[in-house]
Amino acid sequence: MKKHEMVVLTDVSLITAIVQRGMADDLVTAAQEAGAQGASIHYSHGRGVRERLGLLGLAVEAEKEVINIVVSSDQVNRIFRSIYMAGNFDTPGHGFMWVTPVEKAATYIPPDILEKFSRDDRRNPVDIRDSEL
């Protein structure tokens, strides 16, 4: 691949999940098993249901981990469901997650994968542009 070339991916979505501290790695593993390539994780401090639960709120960790995963749109439902099940999101206080649209994304794509995309996918999901830089 030439250095000044950008492969723009358009059919992608961003899954964001906020979970109790210490849970993120297991959820990312579940997402990867469902097809995700990787994730970024950072810490945050949450408020909300913990205060409303009164004494029971002590069981909810205030320190949170925020997981961001960019996935292709045709995989988003499967990966979302996989994270939901792994994180027990139906249990109060375990966390919450959402999907937001991504207009476009770009990263390094190995030439062999790029070639496979171009050959196999009739929808041509990648837009290859030479930069003027």
Add this chain to the structure above:
Amino acid sequence: MNIYPDAKVITAILPKGKAKSLVGDLVYGHGVDRVNVHHARGKGKLTPKKHRGVGETTEKEVVTVIVDAEDADELFEFIFFRADINRPHGGLIFMQPTFAATGFDLPDLAEEQ
């Protein structure tokens, strides 16, 4: 109140050490003033051991900028090449729409030395 109805959020997840100089170029070279940087850890399927930090993860810097829609594509491309994303383990950049965004206006103050 200054509201920008069609702003874009550009997020770049970069290897550690890339953010500072990029932000400098964005702020002083392109006039971008809505910039945030935070640290994160990355967990990738394909990350070989030599690119990892302690354990299974790599340290990342996440740069988030809010830009006007008409500048978004140009800045997206600028960040992509300036941060050297186009190489193995170079990171990821993505752009999202917003419904509304504010400006970030500061008074004229002398630069801190």
